[in-house]
Amino acid sequence: MREAAPSEPEPLRYPIPDGLQRRSAWLAKWMRIVGMFQAGLAGLAFLYSGIVSITGVFTLGIFSAGSIIMLLLLAALGILFRQALLLLAAADHLADIGGEPEDAHDHLNLAFTRLRPVFVIDLVIGLLMLVSNSLVLVMS
Amino acid sequence: MTDPYREEATRKHEALLAEERALLVRAGKVMVYAGVVGLIAVLVGLKAASGEGAVVLIRSTVLPGLFSALTLQAGLVLARLPGGGRDYHEIETAVRSLGVVYAIKGVIVLIIIAVYASLVLMTFVLAFLG
Numbered sequence: 597m598r599e600a601a602p603s604e605p606e607p608l609r610y611p612i613p614d615g616l617q618r619r620s621a622w623l624a625k626w627m628r629i630v631g632m633f634q635a636g637l638a639g640l641a642f643l644y645s646g647i648v649s650i651t652g653v654f655t656l657g658i659f660s661a662g663s664i665i666m667l668l669l670l671a672a673l674g675i676l677f678r679q680a681l682l683l684l685a686a687a688d689h690l691a692d693i694g695g696e697p698e699d700a701h702d703h704l705n706l707a708f709t710r711l712r713p714v715f716v717i718d719l720v721i722g723l724l725m726l727v728s729n730s731l732v733l734v735m736s
Numbered sequence: 737m738t739d740p741y742r743e744e745a746t747r748k749h750e751a752l753l754a755e756e757r758a759l760l761v762r763a764g765k766v767m768v769y770a771g772v773v774g775l776i777a778v779l780v781g782l783k784a785a786s787g788e789g790a791v792v793l794i795r796s797t798v799l800p801g802l803f804s805a806l807t808l809q810a811g812l813v814l815a816r817l818p819g820g821g822r823d824y825h826e827i828e829t830a831v832r833s834l835g836v837v838y839a840i841k842g843v844i845v846l847i848i849i850a851v852y853a854s855l856v857l858m859t860f861v862l863a864f865l866g
Contacts, residue, residue: 610751610821616828623835626842633845690831704827705756708814712763715807719770722804726777732784 609701617694620707624690631683638676645670679717686710751823760827764814771808774800802840806833 649666656663689707693700752760778801785796810833813826 608750609753610824613824613828616824616831619828619831619835623831623838626835626838629842629845630838633849701752701756705759708760708763712766715763715766715770715811718807719766719773722770722773722777725800726773726780729777729781729784733780736784 611697612693612700612704617700620690620693620704624687627683627687627690631680631687635677635680635684638673638680642670642673642677645673675717675720679714682710682714686714750819751821752817752819757817757819757823760814761817764811764817764830767807767811768815769811771804771806771811774804775808778804799840803837806837809833810837 645666649663649670652660652663652666686707689703689710692703693707696703778797781800782797785793788796810830813830813833817823817826
């Protein structure tokens with residue numbers, strides 16, 4: 597990739613085309629629906645399992661198997677909640693590409709900056725799915 | 737005195753700056769990894785769920801497989817941005833693939849909400865009637 601030399605003037609930007617603005621707005625609409633649903637569901641599950649985990653830690657002790665499993669579940673739900681918030685943030689930036697033309701490039705960059713950890717979490721979910729499917733295949 | 741219009745005409749035009757393109761390429765690479773791992777998991781799951789019914793097969797293999805394939809497609813496009821004015825076209829292609837993924841997920845979410853809302857409504861109506 598070619599980096600601009602310090603003496604070279606910064607290149608001019610082509611404006612973001614209408615097609616990309618429309619597609620981004622369309623993606624943002626669906627991403628917002630998925631993000632809100634996931635945030636609601638994961639948030640409620642996180643609160644519920646948080647209460648159960650705290651109760652479990654006090655009654656069973658922090659190093660018991662039940663408490664450790666509950667704390668791992670709590671962490672997983674927290675990550676899913678975080679993923680939903682990142683999706684919502686990315687959706688906001690994607691929607692703003694068309695709404696604020698002077699900051700469109702910044703919004704495009706911010707949208708993909710937020711989307712990257714979303715796909716890192718998807719990668720982890722895929723790895724867990726691979727492990728569980730492999731276990732099912734080996735056991736059967 | 738310099739002519740700003742002449743100066744502008746000689747300057748290079750770009751869709752994305754180098755660091756912006758690098759950011760999108762990094763995001764694309766993560767999408768590629770997520771897509772590939774998802775597809776491998778689905779293939780393993782397909783072998784494990786070979787005797788299951790159609791609903792289980794769709795839920796556990798067809799939909800995740802479709803999502804992984806579209807994510808992989810979007811990632812491959814973003815990870816190989818050509819530079820210059822064509823970048824926008826490639827980003828649009830990636831956004832379209834991601835749009836299909838989230839539109840399907842969104843429709844599933846709306847169906848789940850509609851089913852639960854109708855169940856709650858029916859419960860209230862039945863409780864009110866008798």
